[in-house]
Amino acid sequence: DAGVIQSPRHEVTEMGQEVTLRCKPISGHDYLFWYRQTMMRGLELLIYFNNNVPIDDSGMPEDRFSAKMPNASFSTLKIQPSEPRDSAVYFCASSLGDSTRNFGPGTRLTVT
Amino acid sequence: EDKVVQSPLSLVVHEGDTVTLNCSYEVTNFRSLLWYKQEKKAPTFLFMLTSSGIEKKSGRLSSILDKKELFSILNITATQTGDSAVYLCAVRNSGGSNYKLTFGKGTLLTVNP
Numbered sequence A: 001d002a003g004v005i006q007s008p009r010h011e012v013t014e015m016g017q018e019v020t021l022r023c024k025p026i027s028g029h030d031y032l033f034w035y036r037q038t039m040m041r042g043l044e045l046l047i048y049f050n051n052n053v054p055i056d057d058s059g060m061p062e063d064r065f066s067a068k069m070p071n072a073s074f075s076t077l078k079i080q081p082s083e084p085r086d087s088a089v090y091f092c093a094s095s096l097g098d099s100t101r102n103f104g105p106g107t108r109l110t111v112t
Numbered sequence B: 001e002d003k004v005v006q007s008p009l010s011l012v013v014h015e016g017d018t019v020t021l022n023c024s025y026e027v028t029n030f031r032s033l034l035w036y037k038q039e040k041k042a043p044t045f046l047f048m049l050t051s052s053g054i055e056k057k058s059g060r061l062s063s064i065l066d067k068k069e070l071f072s073i074l075n076i077t078a079t080q081t082g083d084s085a086v087y088l089c090a091v092r093n094s095g096g097s098n099y100k101l102t103f104g105k106g107t108l109l110t111v112n113p
Helices: none
Strands: A005-007 A010-013 A019-024 A031-038 A042-050 A053-056 A065-071 A074-079 A088-095 A107-111 B003-007 B010-014 B019-026 B030-038 B043-049 B056-058 B061-066 B071-076 B085-093 B101-103 B107-112
Touching: A005 A088, A010 A019, A019 A088, A019 A107, A031 A074, A042 A065, A042 A074, A042 B085, A042 B101, A053 A065, A074 A088, B003 B085, B003 B101, B010 B019, B019 B030, B019 B085, B019 B107, B030 B071, B043 B056, B043 B061, B043 B071, B071 B085
Parallel strands: A010 A107, B010 B107
Antiparallel strands: A005 A019, A019 A074, A031 A042, A031 A088, A042 A053, A065 A074, A088 A107, B003 B019, B019 B071, B030 B043, B030 B085, B056 B061, B061 B071, B085 B101, B085 B107
8 A cells, every 4th residue: 555645745835826736546445635824823624525526625725726636646736826825735645435634745836 | 614623833842741732713614623743844643533532642642622612632642852843734625615724823842851
């Protein structure tokens, strides 16, 4: 079991650039979650999918953020245009039904 | 809106000490409370609690839930330097297909040799 895979692990970009974060959930898991973690706000849920369908995106901060899950083994979180306040660690997690979340290693995003 | 408050925010102890971490919550239609350990990377699952008064135990770690008083504690006995981490508490409500977890901001535990 490879666990949840995220790429890149680190991303440094300039304000205004587009950023795409990628996630491969654990095979067979039917839920996928995107979280953002900062010192100020802790771990916040941005959006989650069930069977590739977005269920709740109320945590997405604004229209600059978008997420897709084209198939059961891949999801992206895109920020366009990026801003310095988007700097955070972004975690992807997956689960099988109502089980505990398995978190990926995270992507540390720095927007200068 | 669901809310989770953890205390203390940070704690420094010496190896061998026993620590108690606190988590209080407000949630509509409580379903479960989870504890995670986060070292320098992703949170890893420790316990899930759904019933009051039943202690969950794993080695030197244990946790218990009080659904009447709306809190949980995580105990670590005979602490080791490897226990140094952020400990996160999260709650889940049982509203329909809502699988959202609301996390607290965590307790940073530092265990010194």
